[in-house]
Amino acid sequence: MQTLHDPARRGFASDNYSGVHPEVLAAIVQANGGHQTAYGADDYTARLQQVVRGHFGEQAEAFPVFNGTGANVVALQSLLPRWGAVVAARSAHINVDEGGAPERVGGMKLLTVETPDGKLTPELIDREAWGYGDEHRAQPLAVSITQSTELGTLYTPDEIAAIAEHAHAKGMLLHVDGARLANAAVALDAPFRAFTTDAGVDILSLGGTKNGAMGAEAVVTLSPGAGEGLVYLRKLNMQLASKMRFISAQLIALFEGELWHENAAHANAMAARLRAAVEQLPGVSFAYPTQSNGVFARLPEGVADRVRDAFFFYDWDASAREVRWMCTWDTAEADVDAFAAAVREAVGA
Numbered sequence: 001m002q003t004l005h006d007p008a009r010r011g012f013a014s015d016n017y018s019g020v021h022p023e024v025l026a027a028i029v030q031a032n033g034g035h036q037t038a039y040g041a042d043d044y045t046a047r048l049q050q051v052v053r054g055h056f057g058e059q060a061e062a063f064p065v066f067n068g069t070g071a072n073v074v075a076l077q078s079l080l081p082r083w084g085a086v087v088a089a090r091s092a093h094i095n096v097d098e099g100g101a102p103e104r105v106g107g108m109k110l111l112t113v114e115t116p117d118g119k120l121t122p123e124l125i126d127r128e129a130w131g132y133g134d135e136h137r138a139q140p141l142a143v144s145i146t147q148s149t150e151l152g153t154l155y156t157p158d159e160i161a162a163i164a165e166h167a168h169a170k171g172m173l174l175h176v177d178g179a180r181l182a183n184a185a186v187a188l189d190a191p192f193r194a195f196t197t198d199a200g201v202d203i204l205s206l207g208g209t210k211n212g213a214m215g216a217e218a219v220v221t222l223s224p225g226a227g228e229g230l231v232y233l234r235k236l237n238m239q240l241a242s243k244m245r246f247i248s249a250q251l252i253a254l255f256e257g258e259l260w261h262e263n264a265a266h267a268n269a270m271a272a273r274l275r276a277a278v279e280q281l282p283g284v285s286f287a288y289p290t291q292s293n294g295v296f297a298r299l300p301e302g303v304a305d306r307v308r309d310a311f312f313f314y315d316w317d318a319s320a321r322e323v324r325w326m327c328t329w330d331t332a333e334a335d336v337d338a339f340a341a342a343v344r345e346a347v348g349a
């Protein structure tokens, strides 16, 4: 096969536009050859359990899956009875970017709340956490938050602990969509467990793909009460990989050593570099702080389209002329500098 794409073409559209980290590819090759039991009873998935326990505590259990939408649907389904509902931010990926899968495939109701910065608080949760015992209302029995959020913002460990305490007091369980958990850990300079297990999170969607994997995520149960029936739900939701060793090998490559940290630290640093380079430009403003690997900028009329001729990126909120620029593990300093120069030129600075 010939290379069909231009590897020199770069963009800021998504942390999924980057390829696979060479060490992850090498891990897949290393796990190849011979025969291993299918569906997760293999040596790599067993090793992954040890790696995950090292990060999240001895009670943690990992269920590798193909993608983040699947991880979220499976995780949330395992928390809820048939009549259950999930309280989430309106901007949550489960609400805006999963094609309705939580509702249509997972069969749960989402109760969403407008937030200023993509973050829930106990007060915001209470806007929807009511109506217990009312047969006319789907019962709010889970909360889902995203760390780092879809808007590039971060929860502190204390903020997550306060949400967990509040949720548990109301009989709800707490799910974290951690598609970018590594970026959050780096930004907080904290171990994973400080803002998951130790903060009272019950179940986690742990992201690998945005951090350099080819397609590897895992549902991780953190509390003893979470994850009932997960093995059955994963299959039922078509997220059970037969050749699971290759998903597990990717996650081992990222999380066994420091690769996850290096990749996320680099992506976060590139986002900070980009923000600093465009922050002072005339007419450019920002609705949120840049706390992980995404920059959300509001641009003067016409600027986004002029820059988009040379670089990929998406509008985030076209009505506010807001765009989203994502950095990833292989974003180079030169990419950022060339992109910032293109923005500078487009605004006429």
Ligand SMILES: Cc1ncc(COP(=O)(O)O)c(C=O)c1O
Pocket: 067, 068, 069, 070, 093, 094, 146, 149, 150, 177, 179, 180, 209
């Ligand atoms: C916050 C968040 N959750 C989950 C996902 C995973 O989505 P996918 O199903 O595309 O792997 C993404 C990817 O864009 C995301 O940004």
